[in-house]
Amino acid sequence: MRGAWAGFGILFSMWSAASLALPPDVSQRPAQRPASLPVTVSTQQADLASRASLRPVARSLTSPVQQISLAQDTADDAGFRQWIQAFQPRARAAGITQATLDRAFRDVHLNSTVIERDRNQSEFSRALWDYLDTAVSDTRVRNGRNALTQYQQILQQVERRYQVEAEVVAAIWGLESAYGNIRGDTNIIEAMATLAYEGRRQAFFEAQLLDALQILQSGDVQPEQMTGSWAGAMGHTQFMPNSYLEYAVDLTGDGRRDIWSDNPADALASTANYLRSFGWTQGQPWGMEVTLPRGFDYAQSGERIKRNARHWNDMGVRLSDGRPLPDHGPSSILLPAGAEGVALVIFNNFHVIERYNTADAYVIAVGHLSDRITGGPGFRANWPRDDRALSFGEREELQRRLTRAGFTTNGIDGIVGPETIEAVRRYQASIGAIPDGYASLRILQQLR
Structure with a gap:
């Protein structure tokens, strides 16, 4: 989950916020899934997803991975081996057995590609509307509807147990891994160890590495199957190791919390459990498109201003179809592209999705995709498409x-x-x- 960053979303929220940029090859095409399982994905969409996940984070699509000489690579790997030896006593002190360490590090090497991707954080940014064009494309909506049908039994079970709407879970699944088609194939132990050794954010990645080792020790997954993005996000809905330990669940009842397999049941349930843990309210919208009256007091817009529906209705705020705002609790008026773009009324569930990824673009994409999957309309207002995002x-x-x-x-x-x-x-x-x-x-x- 890239979200879940009070658990799972910490890493990506460090990069995202309002940057609205796409990362480079965060999502790698996994091994071919059995013919009976995949949700149909167009060639164009699959190609996009293989190059970039839809987390709006400040990373370049075009920065080349620099080549490292064989001699330098060999020297670095020797230093990496020394770091692993020095790390192991700390891991044992944290409760990781030597048997687990031996299994985990058996075929692990310094991954220079992971280091380059971590360092190449460019200023390339996308405007919100460009991001939404991709995140909530007709293809992604169609595949989401297919997913709701194909995995109806699982999603209904998840909704009943965790009180989180199936379409919201499906929307996160669609943005994080193209409904399970692009889950990442990087060895998580290797990636976390490499980034901890590299040292730029050593404490963070060493903690993630210890959590990943704990997952292996619990028996939920084997080292060769623990794969994901270069930054450590794993499975259908991209959980970081620390979020996995806290929020992953075993829906299938097989004794393992398996978010990596072709069966998405545990991953989807874990996502719903994550949202519920942060206060998801079933039946409450994430947000709704609204129109603002002439002379609207823009000082009352923004996430910090929370009012009830009566307040906004008395001001003349209306849903985009002209109806009064329904009462779903305290709400705010959000103008993600200013007065010239779409206006939204947002509720607490908006902020729950923010725990997955703090970027407004991501939250709006999840919410709008969930609405579209269940037959809702696109936004009625226009975006200021002659504008561009700031670098x-x-x-x-x-x-x-x-x-x-x-x-x-x-x-x-x-x-x-x-x-x-x-x-x-x-x-x-x-x-x-x-x-x-x-x-x-x-x-x-x-x-x-």
């Missing part, structure tokens, strides 16, 4: 310029979070622009 460097520049102008963003990190949105809003108000908080190229140009 990482431009987002940092925006934050610096806002701060210098007296509208502090409380840090320069290139992530357009609530503080930056509020700073943009206050700057817009100061120049007489619509204070929608949208960090656009136009705002950056005005600051310049």
Whole structure:
């Protein structure tokens, strides 16, 4: 799960936030599945998925993997072997047996490709609407409907047990692995050990490695079957090792929490269990498209402002089909592309999906895909398609310029979070622009 980042989503939320960029080859095509099992995926979609997962994270699609000389590779592997020997006493102290360590590291080598992918974090970004065109494509919707039909019994069982709608679980499955077709084929022990040895985020990856070893020791999977993305996300719905230990479940009753096999039952149940653990409310929408009245007070938009349905209805906010907003608890008005794009009313379930991946783009994609799978319409409003996403460097520049102008963003990190949105809003108000908080190229140009 790339989400689940209070458990599983930690790594990807570090990269994602508002960057809306696609990673390089995070998802690798697995071995051919039996003819009776796969959900139909078009050649075009499968090709896309084999090159990039749909996690909106700041990574380049085009950066080449640099070649490392044989001599350098040999030297690095020798150092890697020494690191493994030094690591093993720490693992044994954490309860990992020597037998488990011997099995886990038997055929493990330093993986230079994993290191290069971790280092090559580019500024390439996609606009939200471009991301959604791919994430909620007609093909992905059609395959999602096929998945609901093909795995109806499993998904209904999951929904009954965990009180999470089948279409939401299916939507996460569709974004994370193209409904199980692109699960990744990187050895997880090798990847986590390589990244821990490389040292840029040693503590994080060493902790993930220890968790992965614990999974092996529990007997849920064999080392050669524990595969996933280069960054450690595993199985149909891409759980990191720490999230697996905390939230994975055995739906099939075979004694193993098997999220890797062709049978997606355990993975889908684990995803529902994850969402339930973070407060999913069955029957509550993630969000709904709305129209805003003329003269709407944009200072009341944003995730931090929560009001009940009566408040928004009294202001003249309506669903996109003209009906009043239903009462599903406290809600916020979200303008992911500013006043010129789609407007949404979002509920607590939106924030539960954020635990899988903190990027608004990802949450909107999951929610909208789940709606479309069950026959819901596309967004009625248009996106500002003549606009473009800011690069990482431009987002940092925006934050610096806002701060210098007296509208502090409380840090320069290139992530357009609530503080930056509020700073943009206050700057817009100061120049007489619509204070929608949208960090656009136009705002950056005005600051310049």
